[in-house]
Amino acid sequence: MSQPLMPHATAAWLIDNSGITFAQIAEFCGLHMLEVQAIADDTASIKYTPRDPVRAHELTQEEIKKGEADPDYSLKIVKGSDPVRRTKGPRYTPVSKRQDKPDGIAWILRSHPEISDGAIGRLIGTTRTTIAAIRERSHWNIANIQPKDPVTLGLCSQRELDAIVAKAAKKAGIEMPVDSRLDGARAALIEELRRERDGTSLEDEQRDGASAAAKPPLTIDEEAARLFNN
Numbered sequence: 001m002s003q004p005l006m007p008h009a010t011a012a013w014l015i016d017n018s019g020i021t022f023a024q025i026a027e028f029c030g031l032h033m034l035e036v037q038a039i040a041d042d043t044a045s046i047k048y049t050p051r052d053p054v055r056a057h058e059l060t061q062e063e064i065k066k067g068e069a070d071p072d073y074s075l076k077i078v079k080g081s082d083p084v085r086r087t088k089g090p091r092y093t094p095v096s097k098r099q100d101k102p103d104g105i106a107w108i109l110r111s112h113p114e115i116s117d118g119a120i121g122r123l124i125g126t127t128r129t130t131i132a133a134i135r136e137r138s139h140w141n142i143a144n145i146q147p148k149d150p151v152t153l154g155l156c157s158q159r160e161l162d163a164i165v166a167k168a169a170k171k172a173g174i175e176m177p178v179d180s181r182l183d184g185a186r187a188a189l190i191e192e193l194r195r196e197r198d199g200t201s202l203e204d205e206q207r208d209g210a211s212a213a214a215k216p217p218l219t220i221d222e223e224a225a226r227l228f229n230n
Contacts, residue, residue, distance in 0.1 A: 002077045003030040013050035020067040028075040104150030115168040
């Protein structure tokens with residue numbers, strides 16, 4: 001049998017707002033009678049905020065009246081009221097970091113204006129309204145907002161930020177800058193790896209090069225004799 005999305009909170013509402021029995025509530029919510037009793041006596045380990053199953057489209061007022069009229073009646077949940085599963089939307093951000101969101105948004109707006117509001121919302125976990133307010137400097141706390149790298153703030157990873165920047169730049173036709181500062185070091189590393197593979201060192205190559213430069217070039221007859229003798 002299907003159950004309400006929040007059974008304990010639904011039971012708390014039915015206890016306070018209906019005349020159905022604890023047994024009916026326990027059956028409808030999938031709880032034990034003792035759990036319902038504890039909620040009613042306010043002795044449960046957790047204080048539940050009542051949740052209206054009628055407004056949640058899980059139960060009709062007619063069903064409640066049927067249950068109140070007949071203590072043996074089993075309440076029936078509204079068909080199709082399966083729990084809503086979140087598949088897309090803003091990412092979850094820990095409470096301790098939520099106050100840092102405006103700073104991260106301001107940094108992206110300043111450093112990468114090509115990124116769309118939707119992409120910022122998915123990356124940081126915020127709304128278009130908040131983004132627009134920061135851009136237009138109409139945010140209620142704009143005086144205290146300081147642009148800060150969202151990666152440093154822990155709102156996203158560097159890989160996620162780089163990916164979204166690259167995607168936005170490509171869509172906007174912006175050529176991404178290429179960092180060539182490490183080209184020399186990369187070439188030197190490749191050369192060093194090649195020498196290690198060949199079992200030679202830089203000193204060996206320099207010595208061989210100096211020796212080759214010191215020797216005079218062979219004449220045609222000497223080169224022919226060398227080839228035929230080998």
